[in-house]
Amino acid sequence: MSASARLFALPDLGDLAPGEVRRIDDTPLGPVALVNVDGELHATSDLCPHARAPLSEGFVEGHWLVCPTHFAEFDVRSGEARNAPPRCRPLVIHRLVRDGDRYCLEIPDK
Numbered sequence: 001m002s003a004s005a006r007l008f009a010l011p012d013l014g015d016l017a018p019g020e021v022r023r024i025d026d027t028p029l030g031p032v033a034l035v036n037v038d039g040e041l042h043a044t045s046d047l048c049p050h051a052r053a054p055l056s057e058g059f060v061e062g063h064w065l066v067c068p069t070h071f072a073e074f075d076v077r078s079g080e081a082r083n084a085p086p087r088c089r090p091l092v093i094h095r096l097v098r099d100g101d102r103y104c105l106e107i108p109d110k
């Protein structure tokens, strides 16, 4: 984390089970998708980079988040896209920081 980056505390995610995804609205980074991959939490934009479908309405296969609209698959660790429509960009990945028993989004400097 850079010296001036800010943290945004996420709500309690207590029941987000492995293989599930949940949308968090109203963050400084816009809607965020939180994905539990085998107990490890990942944060991405909830907006598909192809046509802005809500990825939290898709599903999780391993570390891939599948778009509910055209079924592009995004690696929640890197943002890499596969089986995506032409010109689809990588998914935006956000950094998570653990603060005690809560998770926070790292808000990068502009």
Ligand code: FES
Residues within 6 Å of the ligand: 048, 049, 050, 051, 052, 053, 067, 068, 069, 070, 071, 072, 084, 085
């Ligand atoms: S809107 Fe997600 S792949 Fe098209």
